[in-house]
Amino acid sequence: MxxxxxxxxxxxxxxxxxxxxxxxxxxxxAAFAPxxxxxxxxxKDMLCAGxxxxxxxxxxxxxxxxxxxxxxxLAAKGAxxxxxxxxxxxxxxxxxxxxxxxxxxxxxxxxxxxCPLIGGDTxxxxxxxxxxxxxxxxxxxxxxxxxxxxxxxxxxxxSGTIGDAVLGLGLRGLPPPAWGLELSAESQxxxxxxxxxxxxxxxxxxxxxxxxHAAMDISDGxxxxxxxxxxxxxxxxxxxxxxxxxxxxxxxxxxxxxxxxLLTGGDDYEILAAVPxxxxxxxxxxxxxxxxxxxRIGVARRGTTPPVFHDTAGRAIQLKSLSYGHF
Amino acid sequence: MxxxxxxxxxxxxxxxxxxxxxxxxxxxxAAFAPxxxxxxxxxKDMLCAGxxxxxxxxxxxxxxxxxxxxxxxLAAKGAxxxxxxxxxxxxxxxxxxxxxxxxxxxxxxxxxxxCPLIGGDTxxxxxxxxxxxxxxxxxxxxxxxxxxxxxxxxxxxxSGTIGDAVLGLGLRGLPPPAWGLELSAESQxxxxxxxxxxxxxxxxxxxxxxxxHAAMDISDGxxxxxxxxxxxxxxxxxxxxxxxxxxxxxxxxxxxxxxxxLLTGGDDYEILAAVPxxxxxxxxxxxxxxxxxxxRIGVARRGTTPPVFHDTAGRAIQLKSLSYGHF
Numbered sequence: 089m090x091x092x093x094x095x096x097x098x099x100x101x102x103x104x105x106x107x108x109x110x111x112x113x114x115x116x117x118a119a120f121a122p123x124x125x126x127x128x129x130x131x132k133d134m135l136c137a138g139x140x141x142x143x144x145x146x147x148x149x150x151x152x153x154x155x156x157x158x159x160x161x162l163a164a165k166g167a168x169x170x171x172x173x174x175x176x177x178x179x180x181x182x183x184x185x186x187x188x189x190x191x192x193x194x195x196x197x198x199x200x201x202x203c204p205l206i207g208g209d210t211x212x213x214x215x216x217x218x219x220x221x222x223x224x225x226x227x228x229x230x231x232x233x234x235x236x237x238x239x240x241x242x243x244x245x246x247s248g249t250i251g252d253a254v255l256g257l258g259l260r261g262l263p264p265p266a267w268g269l270e271l272s273a274e275s276q277x278x279x280x281x282x283x284x285x286x287x288x289x290x291x292x293x294x295x296x297x298x299x300x301h302a303a304m305d306i307s308d309g310x311x312x313x314x315x316x317x318x319x320x321x322x323x324x325x326x327x328x329x330x331x332x333x334x335x336x337x338x339x340x341x342x343x344x345x346x347x348x349x350l351l352t353g354g355d356d357y358e359i360l361a362a363v364p365x366x367x368x369x370x371x372x373x374x375x376x377x378x379x380x381x382x383x384r385i386g387v388a389r390r391g392t393t394p395p396v397f398h399d400t401a402g403r404a405i406q407l408k409s410l411s412y413g414h415f
Numbered sequence: 416m417x418x419x420x421x422x423x424x425x426x427x428x429x430x431x432x433x434x435x436x437x438x439x440x441x442x443x444x445a446a447f448a449p450x451x452x453x454x455x456x457x458x459k460d461m462l463c464a465g466x467x468x469x470x471x472x473x474x475x476x477x478x479x480x481x482x483x484x485x486x487x488x489l490a491a492k493g494a495x496x497x498x499x500x501x502x503x504x505x506x507x508x509x510x511x512x513x514x515x516x517x518x519x520x521x522x523x524x525x526x527x528x529x530c531p532l533i534g535g536d537t538x539x540x541x542x543x544x545x546x547x548x549x550x551x552x553x554x555x556x557x558x559x560x561x562x563x564x565x566x567x568x569x570x571x572x573x574s575g576t577i578g579d580a581v582l583g584l585g586l587r588g589l590p591p592p593a594w595g596l597e598l599s600a601e602s603q604x605x606x607x608x609x610x611x612x613x614x615x616x617x618x619x620x621x622x623x624x625x626x627x628h629a630a631m632d633i634s635d636g637x638x639x640x641x642x643x644x645x646x647x648x649x650x651x652x653x654x655x656x657x658x659x660x661x662x663x664x665x666x667x668x669x670x671x672x673x674x675x676x677l678l679t680g681g682d683d684y685e686i687l688a689a690v691p692x693x694x695x696x697x698x699x700x701x702x703x704x705x706x707x708x709x710x711r712i713g714v715a716r717r718g719t720t721p722p723v724f725h726d727t728a729g730r731a732i733q734l735k736s737l738s739y740g741h742f
Contacts, residue, residue, distance in 0.1 A: 095643070117456050117457060117458035117488050117489070117491075117492050117494075117552075118456070118457045118458070119454050119455065119456045119457070119492070119554070119559045120454065120455055121454050121455075121556060122449040122454075122455055127446050127447065127448050127449075128446065128447055128448075128449055128455070129444050129445070129446045130444060130445045130446070130500060130533065130534060130549075130551065131444035131445070131500075131534065132500040132501075132502055132534060132535050132536050132547075132549060133502075133536050134502040134503070134504055134536045134537075134538045134545075134547060135538070136504055136538060136539070136540050136541055136542075136545075137541065138541035139538060139539050139540070139541055140538070161444050162444070164444075165444050165446065167444075173457060173458075173459040173549060174459075175459055175460075175461040175502065175547040175549075176461070177461055177463055177545055206457065207457060207458065207459060208459050209459050209460045209461045209547075210461075211461045211462070211463060211466060211467070212463070212466050213463050213466070213542070213543075213545070214463055214464065214465035214466055214542065214543045215463075215540070215541065215542020215543045216540075216541045216542045218461075218463075218504055218540070218545045220459075220461060220502040220536075220547035222457075222459060222500060222549040224457065227446070229448060232446045316422070
């Protein structure tokens with residue numbers, strides 16, 4: 089089997105995905121005039137096979153996840169995507185079919201999220217497949233959200249549902265976990281999909297920009313990310329009901345000890361936002377208009393302890409650690 | 416030995432390197448107002464241990480090379496650095512000492528080239544150390560150089576000397592190559608250094624912007640990169656004398672067959688530029704003022720064949736392939 093060289097890889101698989109700023113990817117660098125009156129937002133996530141995804145995941149899904157986790161960062165900043173750069177370190181055993189499927193998935197999402205490929209680098213990896221995506225976005229000047237401006241009494245919201253992805257990851261275990269065997273086939277598919285393909289909440293950006301004091305995307309588990317956000321503002325919170333999907337609730341009925349994993353597992357890519365009380369109603373209206381479900385989970389209070397979560401019976405949940413640690 | 420977690424790594428090693436746009440790296444994304452009247456230039460290079468550098472190279476040098484190869488891309492575009500993002504996939508056996516030395520080297524170059532760290536991602540690599548740097552720069556609006564606008568009769572220039580890095584890499588071979596044993600100790604040190612630490616030609620940017628039709632940095636070997644640049648404009652060239660360092664000339668005296676490696680080996684990170692004849696004198700003056708040696712190597716001519724190189728006796732050199740292929 090003949091495999092194309094680097095220039096052919098770029099020309100055949102990636103140039104069709106490129107936007108005007110990428111100059112057909114015939115150059116080493118992308119260039120563009122930033123939109124007038126806008127600030128730039130730049131984010132970068134790195135993903136390794138065996139750590140952030142499985143090497144045998146569908147190649148299109150690997151590509152889409154890599155792009156989406158970056159888009160999720162842009163969403164949390166209230167930013168509109170401008171384009172992305174792809175760093176791709178391919179292991180020795182890559183095939184043209186694999187790469188074609190990878191590029192097809194990437195192109196689908198680049199089009200769907202209006203975020204064209206504008207540059208990057210393709211190299212040989214001595215080990216596992218490694219991806220690095222840098223996404224650029226823009227926000228009206230001065231309006232970028234940060235994590236660090238939560239105020240006392242702000243209402244804490246999360247989008248979507250929490251903990252699905254860590255359950256989807258759990259279902260990949262061999263042998264499958266006992267609780268997994270009790271789930272309906274439909275719930276299993278739903279949870280696996282939530283691990284495989286996060287949904288960046290880009291449509292929430294207008295609501296966030298208009299109403300939120302602070303926001304971040306939840307990538308390392310709700311408990312840890314919430315603690316991190318509140319700590320930056322010297323705050324804590326009592327957390328009430330966290331939104332769980334029907335599938336996650338099914339899993340919790342099978343094994344109630346899973347609650348800690350749901351709260352601390354990673355890969356949710358939902359939005360956590362702090363909204364002042366007088367903006368709460370308009371935030372909820374704007375989120376509904378954007379068709380993104382959001383749920384109040386608590387209120388920011390003065391304090392330096394990590395936020396406390398409660399089970400449905402109102403008892404505080406003991407968490408051994410707040411989030412998944414990579415190191 | 417206790418190793419810090421991801422948040423501590425960022426706080427301890429990388430936050431001190433961050434510029435204002437990086438917000439102390441406490442957030443997921445960098446934000447900044449692009450300089451008014453400037454276009455943005457964005458470039459990304461990925462480097463893997465065992466492919467682009469040796470895992471046991473000094474950690475500070477690994478960091479500096481990763482940044483410099485990106486700065487070299489900015490230099491070729493005539494761009495001024497604004498900042499960079501670092502993607503770092505650390506293998507299992509990393510140590511705090513290694514990371515401290517890595518960050519120190521990175522910080523030294525970030526300061527020297529006025530290119531602060533503004534964001535990134537640190538993850539666990541299941542295999543080799545992998546780095547991905549995205550560098551952002553700016554050029555006055557509309558003035559960005561590309562590779563693709565070479566005109567017939569343009570004079571082709573290269574900066575510095577060609578082929579040193581591939582010789583420096585050769586000297587790392589075990590056993591050392593025969594020609595290596597004939598080199599002076601001084602030449603060996605020089606060539607190894609040229610492989611380890613490229614010199615991004617950022618000071619050439621004013622000269623390039625004022626006078627050049629097209630430019631690129633030479634990363635995959637002069638022969639291949641020149642062919643690539645000329646092909647984009649439907650041109651070719653007869654190439655005369657290529658500048659070689661005293662050390663490279665010493666190696667050529669020991670083994671004249673090395674000439675092909677010098678012309679096709681990678682990692683030069685010198686600038687290749689096409690300058691119209693009526694701008695040649697001012698280009699040379701501006702380069703001299705910037706203290707960057709530049710040499711005319713030929714003239715662009717109509718044609719579709721790859722450019723032909725000649726040895727000192729004026730004979731055409733047969734090259735088996737034009738550049739180092741990663742795939």
